[in-house]
Amino acid sequence: MMSTPNLSITPQERALFLGEDLEGFWLSRLRKMDPVARIGYALWVSNTKKLKREIEKGNPLFWNNKGFVYWEFMARSTVVNLAAGLEKGGFRGTFLETRNMIKRVGLEVAKQHIKYVHHDYQAGNIGKVKGLLSLKQMADYHHEAFRKFNIPPSFYGGTWLDSVPNEAEFKLYGDLYCHDCDSDTNYQRPAQ
Incomplete structure (x- = not known):
């Protein structure tokens, strides 16, 4: 595993989030080498x-030796998945309304990311690196965010198979989006 810088949420990142600047928020997280920021920023x-x-200027190991086409595809498939999840949850809207709703979901996901990173620091003993989230932590906060929009949990790309336990999916598909996540040792979901 590469050395990881301080992954705590900075006042600047909170300000970017509060200003609804998802590009700026995820770019800041990306430059700290926060794994989920690869898709967050691409999205x-x-x-x-x-x-x-x-x-191109980043560490190839951080990008899992996958190039632009791969990460752009991951972002595009995420948008399609979110639109389908919103529809499955009962949302019906025009293209523009769907785009706006996807941004609302994105803001909620960023809010949950902030909460879970903070919890990771507060707990102090989750995984190996403070602030570096596990596949389980990311799935939990995506599910929490999606629930607010009636998006079924299976529309989160890391847990799309309803009949397969999440842990098995993490082993099968986790490297597709997070080859360098932390372990979930001592993890307990934060209070909602």
Whole structure:
């Protein structure tokens, strides 16, 4: 595992979140090498050339030796999945209304990320690295965020198979989006 910088949420990141600047928030997290930020930034970047530049100048190990096409595809499939999840949850809207709702979901996911990183620091003994979340932590906070929009948990890309336990899915598919996540040793879900 690569050395990990301080992954705590900074006042600047909180300000970016409060200003609804998801691109800026995830770019800040990306530059700290927060694993989930790879998709977060790819999802909210305003220009794919910026994503390509971050991948090209970044550490290939952090990007799991996968290039721009892979991460852009992950972001595009996430958008399609979110739109389908919203529809499955009962939302019906125009293209623009769906886009706006996806942003609301994105803001809730960022809010939960902040909460879970903070909890990881407060607990002090989860996994190996403070602030570095596990696949289980990420799945839990995505499920928590999705619940607020009636999106079924299976629409989170890390846990899409209803009939397979999440732990088995993490082993099968976890490396697709988070080859360098922390373990979930001593993890207990924070109070909602």
